[in-house]
Amino acid sequence: DAGVTQSPTHLIKTRGQQVTLRCSPKSGHDTVSWYQQALGQGPQFIFQYYEEEERQRGNFPDRFSGHQFPNYSSELNVNALLLGDSALYLCASSLELAGIYEQYFGPGTRLTVT
Amino acid sequence: ILNVEQSPQSLHVQEGDSTNFTCSFPSSNFYALHWYRWETAKSPEALFVMTLNGDEKKKGRISATLNTKEGYSYLYIKGSQPEDSATYLCAFSAGNMLTFGGGTRLMVKP
Numbered sequence: 055d056a057g058v059t060q061s062p063t064h065l066i067k068t069r070g071q072q073v074t075l076r077c078s079p080k081s082g083h084d085t086v087s088w089y090q091q092a093l094g095q096g097p098q099f100i101f102q103y104y105e106e107e108e109r110q111r112g113n114f115p116d117r118f119s120g121h122q123f124p125n126y127s128s129e130l131n132v133n134a135l136l137l138g139d140s141a142l143y144l145c146a147s148s149l150e151l152a153g154i155y156e157q158y159f160g161p162g163t164r165l166t167v168t
Numbered sequence: 169i170l171n172v173e174q175s176p177q178s179l180h181v182q183e184g185d186s187t188n189f190t191c192s193f194p195s196s197n198f199y200a201l202h203w204y205r206w207e208t209a210k211s212p213e214a215l216f217v218m219t220l221n222g223d224e225k226k227k228g229r230i231s232a233t234l235n236t237k238e239g240y241s242y243l244y245i246k247g248s249q250p251e252d253s254a255t256y257l258c259a260f261s262a263g264n265m266l267t268f269g270g271g272t273r274l275m276v277k278p
Contacts, residue, residue, distance in 0.1 A: 058211065085264065096172070096257055096268030097212075110265050144212070148264070154200050154219060155264040159212040 056081075058147050058160035066166045067135050075130045075163045079147030085109075086128040087157060088120060089144040097144055103128050132165075140167045170194055172260045174269035181248050182277050188244045189272040191258030195239035202259040202266060203232055203243055212257060215243075248276045 059078045067073050079086050085104045089097035099112035103122035122128045126147070132139055142164050146157035172193045181187050193201065200219045204212040216225040221236040229246045245252055255273045259266035 087265070089266075089268075094270070096174075096259075096270045097266075099265050099267065102264060110263075112265070146266075150264070154217055155261065156214060156217050157202070157266060158214065159204075161209070161211045 058145060058158050060143075060145050060160035060163050062163060063161070064164045064166075066168060068168055069135055069137060071135050072131065072133045073135060073165060075132075075143050075145075075165070077128045077130070077145030077147075077160060079126050079128070079145075080158050083147035083149045083158070084126050085148045085150070085155065086122060086126065087146045087148065088128070088130045089146065090114070091142040091144060091162070093141075100130070135167045137167050140165060170260060170262070170267045172258065172267050172269040174256075174258055174272050176272060177270065178273040178275070180275045180277065183248060183250060185248050185276075186244065186246045187248055187274070188242050189256055189274075191241045191243070191269055193239050193241070193258070193260040193267075193269075195237060197262045198236045198239075198260075199263055200261045201234055201236075201241050202261065203241070204257040204259065205230075205254050206257055206271070207254045215256075245274075248274070250276045250278050252276050 087102040088100040091097040101111040106122045142162040145160045148155040148157040203215040206212040218234040223234040255271040259268045
């Protein structure tokens with residue numbers, strides 16, 4: 055089992071551009087969550103996808119959007135990039151067990167906006 | 169807005185020292201408290217998921233306790249080793265979304 059994988063590992067974009075990050079969940083997991091980790095802070099929840107629908111959303115603007123595919127993989131899209139979007143983006147997959155979602159994380163995609 | 173706080177922010181200890189960190193979280197609407205260990209350039213690794221007040225969990229030299237009534241959890245490392253150097257994150261969940269603290273960065277000197 056490859057665990058949670060993310061691509062690309064690193065990405066450099068220019069302000070105003072758009073970016074797409076990808077995530078493949080751990081085998082058997084049906085829920086994917088995305089987090090943003092800015093330097094010196096803990097990860098912040100962006101949104102979560104289940105059954106190809108956005109189930110829950112954190113305090114992020116509409117420039118951040120996502121998608122989940124029938125095979126449970128997911129994409130995070132960010133439009134009109136700002137310098138402040140530079141961060142590590144983590145994807146986590148989970149499966150509910152007795153009401154608890156234990157989340158397994160990928161290694162992240164480091165996005166730099168110049 | 170949920171507030172999850174971790175202290176200290178960073179910690180330097182000598183190999184063999186025992187150490188502990190604190191995570192404080194809202195005591196209302198509690199669902200679960202997660203601890204993660206995160207080494208540089210790797211994925212955060214789940215250590216414990218704790219759900220019941222008074223829970224104590226152990227994994228090798230690492231253990232954790234939970235007090236949901238007062239809203240805190242302690243993570244203990246006994247006899248720290250250089251390979252324990254990492255950032256330790258706690259996360260509060262009220263359902264299926266995690267709210268993280270800022271982490272405690274542990275550095276163990278040989």
